[in-house]
Amino acid sequence: MEHRKRQESQWFLEEVVPHEADLRAWLHARFPIVDDVDDVVQEAYSRMLRAYASGPIVNPRAFLFVTARNISLNRIRHSRYEEPAGAKSIDPLSVIDETVIPSETAAISEEVQLLICAIQQLPKRCRQILTLRKIYGYSQREVAQKLGISVHTVEAQGSIALRKCTQYFQRMGYTTKRNR
Numbered sequence: 001m002e003h004r005k006r007q008e009s010q011w012f013l014e015e016v017v018p019h020e021a022d023l024r025a026w027l028h029a030r031f032p033i034v035d036d037v038d039d040v041v042q043e044a045y046s047r048m049l050r051a052y053a054s055g056p057i058v059n060p061r062a063f064l065f066v067t068a069r070n071i072s073l074n075r076i077r078h079s080r081y082e083e084p085a086g087a088k089s090i091d092p093l094s095v096i097d098e099t100v101i102p103s104e105t106a107a108i109s110e111e112v113q114l115l116i117c118a119i120q121q122l123p124k125r126c127r128q129i130l131t132l133r134k135i136y137g138y139s140q141r142e143v144a145q146k147l148g149i150s151v152h153t154v155e156a157q158g159s160i161a162l163r164k165c166t167q168y169f170q171r172m173g174y175t176t177k178r179n180r
Helices: 002-030 037-054 060-078 102-120 124-135 140-147 151-171
Strands: none
Touching: 002 037, 002 060, 037 060, 037 151, 060 102, 102 124, 102 151, 124 140, 124 151, 140 151
């Protein structure tokens, strides 16, 4: 137990802390509306340590940036602010940002890796159904025909797959729409 704690501390100091200055600068530039960057950073650290406790993190920097981004977006969504009279409400997620920031590219890559890991951990039938339905866009009837099973089985196994993926994301420190 003591060895694990030392290993975790060493990993955190070597792989995570060196990115703090870049993360803070990025958060200030990307999310100026978020008042307390310190809280975002601390919550991101907490989520990273929980995720690390359940398994290795392939790219700690990307994971840190994605986690901090998600926390910031959640805070923005939940913040209450007054709009000036006559101002139009704009969904911040609908604004297209054409600048490509390497940390964001890495963050997206980390999210894709997380999704792949979640799908790989599903039972075989759930994995097949989820892949055919959500990635290849087949209808329930088409999946049922392709796999030689009933539409009801496709529906039930698809629900199980989504629930298991959601649980995986929660274990990794990501929140879902239902939990926001």
